[in-house]
Structures are given as C-alpha cells and as structure tokens.
Amino acid sequence: MKSIVLDGFAVNPGDLNWDFLLKFGEFTVYDKTPDEMAAEVIGDCDVVFTNRVKITSAVLDACPNIRYISALGTGYDMIDVPACRARGIEVCNVPGYSTMSVAQTAFSLLLAHAFDLNGYSGLVKDGLWTGMPGVMYQNITFRELSGKTAGIYGCGAIGTAFAKMCRAFGMKVLATRRSKTEGEEDGITYVTPDRLLRESDFLSLHCPLTDETRGMVDRGFIAKMKDGAVLINTSRGAVLNETDVAEALNSGKLGGAGLDVLSAEPARPDNPLLKSKNTIITPHCAWTSREARLRLLDILDANLTSFAETGKGINRVGV
Missing domain, CATH: 3.40.50.720 (NAD(P)-binding Rossmann-like Domain)
Structure with missing residues (x-):
C-alpha cells in the first residue's frame, strides 16, 4: 500500500x-x-x-x-x-486516545479558578507583594473544593474520568447523560439538566457538538446556573454563545471560565472572551x-x- x-x-x-x-x-x-x-x-x-x-x-x-x-x-x-x-x-x-489528558486539562482549569491562580500570580507580578508584610487577601477568591459541587454536562468517558478527579478532592458530583435517567452510579448522581445548572459550583462541558448543542450555553442557559459558578469547556467551542458567556463573565453572573476551545480557531482578535473577566483560555491543547x-x-x-x-x-x- x-x-x-x-x-x-x-x-x-x-x-x-x-x-x-x-x-x-x-x-x-x-x-x-x-x-x-x-x-x-x-x-x-x-x-x-x-x-x-x-x-x-x-x-x-x-x-x-x-x-x-x-x-x-x-x-x-x-x-x-x-x-x-x-x-x-x-x-x-x-x-479514546486523549481521555485522561482532556479530563486532566478540565480539572486543571477548575483548580486554577478554585485557587484563583491568575489572581495571585498577577498580584505578585504587579509588585503588590514586594515589601508587604502579612498575608495578601486583596480581591482573591480562594475556595476549597471539598464539599463543593462539580457538574458534568455529558458524562461519557472523559466526563467520567473528570468525575473521579473531582471525587478525589471531596467534591459532590452531579451529571447528565444521554439516557436522561436519574440515579446514582459510581459516586456520580445523575440529575436533570435544570438541577445540574442550579446546583453546580463548577460546570464542565463534555458533550459533542450537534445541532442540539450548538450555541447551547446562551443567556437562557446561563440564567439557570448558580450565581458565581465557574464554566469549564474542553469539548467544542461552538457549544457556547461566546457573546452571552462574555457578558455573563463581565457582569459577575459567572464567576469565571476555563476554556480550551473557541468557536473559531485560532482565536480571532475580536472574540469577546479574550477580554472577558476571570477567563482562562488555552489553545485547544488538552489532547496534545x-x-x-x-x-x-x-x-x-x-x-x-x-x-x-x-x-x-x-x-x-x-x-
């Protein structure tokens, strides 16, 4: 051949x-x-x-x-x-080749927001720690994960691997699945999409891009989410209505976003997420x-x- x-x-x-x-x-x-x-x-x-x-x-x-x-x-x-x-x-x-790598990336983005890694690093790089005695608390939201709720929208192989990482940190894990059946299995509580959005402190998207999911995360979707929740997306960028997500980040409705994918790649200079508050974006490298x-x-x-x-x-x- x-x-x-x-x-x-x-x-x-x-x-x-x-x-x-x-x-x-x-x-x-x-x-x-x-x-x-x-x-x-x-x-x-x-x-x-x-x-x-x-x-x-x-x-x-x-x-x-x-x-x-x-x-x-x-x-x-x-x-x-x-x-x-x-x-x-x-x-x-x-x-299946990148299951663990993508799950690890999603959890890394979650950890970065829980610790406010960008916030702490930015303060130090801006010189605010230089010569300052004591502990720095300025505008930082460091949260323990234990007891918090991780939501998984689409719990296939990657979502399941991500769930195990969350559980190892003492998090409660909620998820949706295609069968739409509710119940508990392997430490994951399967719930309705509305409950998932309402209760999740961190919501991680692990769904394929279909006609149904394209632009799914819009103003209406976000309105159902818990105030201050962090959105993680390592699936497909077009699942988000990026204008609506940026608006929610800038208003404080969303507490942060960790994104490895965008609707157009490489990133376009006019993408509103590039300038939105509390947003971490990596260059679609979760699988690499x-x-x-x-x-x-x-x-x-x-x-x-x-x-x-x-x-x-x-x-x-x-x-």
Missing part, C-alpha cells in the same frame, strides 16, 4: 515518528497541506491520513486509488463519509500530551493493520 499523511504536524511536530507505516509499504508525510492541494498531493495513494484537510467528493473523484482514509483523531467531519461509503472506501477514526499522541499512533497502527489483514478497520466510521 502507498500511504500519505496530509497534515502530520498537527499530531507529531517532530517528537514522535511515523515508523509504524514502514510495514505497509511506501509512505510520505507532509506537515501541512492546503485543502485546495489535497487531490494533487494524494495522487495515486491508497491510504490517506488527515487531521483537518478536507476530503471531499471531488477529491475522491480525482484520486480513484484511495481505499482507506483515517482521521488523525476522534473527529472526522472533514471527511465526506457518505461519499466514501458510496465508493467502498473504508473510513476510520481514533477514539505526548502520552495521548503516542496512543493515537498506536491506534492508527492497529486500525490500518486490521484493514490490511481483513479489509476492515477496527474503529470504523459510517457503517
């Missing part, structure tokens, strides 16, 4: 290697590929790996040798899956730990090995 990686820098900036592809035959790795160059770069390859480069019906028509396409991650919205199915092309993704990316490569290997041996990958999409 002849393989090509269209935008390998996204998952491997040089600290890992692509040697697992050697056993499948010839391969080429590009750091980046513009969408409009995809067909030309793919050429006569059988196997295509893409992180964000779009594989459209037109690309498939121009590259009839393609037999297998894999996302370099969990999301596969850049691949025209129905068009692939119509042509008998196998499509796979890589689920070395450990997570090594797991990603292992799963890519397993998927392609299965396809080479059986004609079917392990983590198949659109079947």
Whole structure:
C-alpha cells in the first residue's frame, strides 16, 4: 500500500515518528497541506491520513486509488463519509486516545479558578507583594473544593474520568447523560439538566457538538446556573454563545471560565472572551500530551493493520 499523511504536524511536530507505516509499504508525510492541494498531493495513494484537510467528493473523484482514509483523531467531519461509503472506501477514526489528558486539562482549569491562580500570580507580578508584610487577601477568591459541587454536562468517558478527579478532592458530583435517567452510579448522581445548572459550583462541558448543542450555553442557559459558578469547556467551542458567556463573565453572573476551545480557531482578535473577566483560555491543547499522541499512533497502527489483514478497520466510521 502507498500511504500519505496530509497534515502530520498537527499530531507529531517532530517528537514522535511515523515508523509504524514502514510495514505497509511506501509512505510520505507532509506537515501541512492546503485543502485546495489535497487531490494533487494524494495522487495515486491508497491510504490517506488527515487531521483537518478536507476530503471531499471531488477529491475522491480525482484520486480513484484511495481505499482507506483515517482521521488523525476522534473527529472526522472533514471527511465526506457518505461519499466514501458510496465508493467502498473504508473510513476510520481514533477514539479514546486523549481521555485522561482532556479530563486532566478540565480539572486543571477548575483548580486554577478554585485557587484563583491568575489572581495571585498577577498580584505578585504587579509588585503588590514586594515589601508587604502579612498575608495578601486583596480581591482573591480562594475556595476549597471539598464539599463543593462539580457538574458534568455529558458524562461519557472523559466526563467520567473528570468525575473521579473531582471525587478525589471531596467534591459532590452531579451529571447528565444521554439516557436522561436519574440515579446514582459510581459516586456520580445523575440529575436533570435544570438541577445540574442550579446546583453546580463548577460546570464542565463534555458533550459533542450537534445541532442540539450548538450555541447551547446562551443567556437562557446561563440564567439557570448558580450565581458565581465557574464554566469549564474542553469539548467544542461552538457549544457556547461566546457573546452571552462574555457578558455573563463581565457582569459577575459567572464567576469565571476555563476554556480550551473557541468557536473559531485560532482565536480571532475580536472574540469577546479574550477580554472577558476571570477567563482562562488555552489553545485547544488538552489532547496534545505526548502520552495521548503516542496512543493515537498506536491506534492508527492497529486500525490500518486490521484493514490490511481483513479489509476492515477496527474503529470504523459510517457503517
């Protein structure tokens, strides 16, 4: 087989290697590929790996040798899956590789707000601690997590891992789940969305981006939340109505936000969250730990090995 990686820098900036592809035959790795160059770069390859480069019906028509396409991650919205199915092309993704890394990032953002890490660090860097005797209490909201309530909107694998971290700090954990059933399981109390919003001191979003969740966190959603609650989002940026969230942060309705994702990435200069109060933003890096990316490569290997041996990958999409 002849393989090509269209935008390998996204998952491997040089600290890992692509040697697992050697056993499948010839391969080429590009750091980046513009969408409009995809067909030309793919050429006569059988196997295509893409992180964000779009594989459209037109690309498939121009590259009839393609037999297998894999996302370099969990999301596969850049691949025209129905068009692939119509042509008998196998499509796979890589689920589960970053569960612990994303959960750890969400909890790190929660901890940063509970301790007011930015506030304390800012005071010291501004020179307010220099020569000041005693303890500094100015405008700081340091809170113990024990006894506080963590809310999880969408309790799948990442949400469940996040819940374990919260429980280790003595937090009460509430969550919603797709089945909409209430009850307690493994230390997590499953409740209605309204109760989740009403009682959570920290609300962490772990839901997929769908038509139902797009723009979900808007003025009405926030109005149901506990006053001063902290919002954590490591799922998808478009789940938030960013203008409404920024307004709630600036008014004090929300006590803070910890965000690893934005609706448009990289961040646009006019995004209101860049200047909103008590907001920590990281550059969509929750999934990028070395450990997570090594797991990603292992799963890519397993998927392609299965396809080479059986004609079917392990983590198949659109079947």
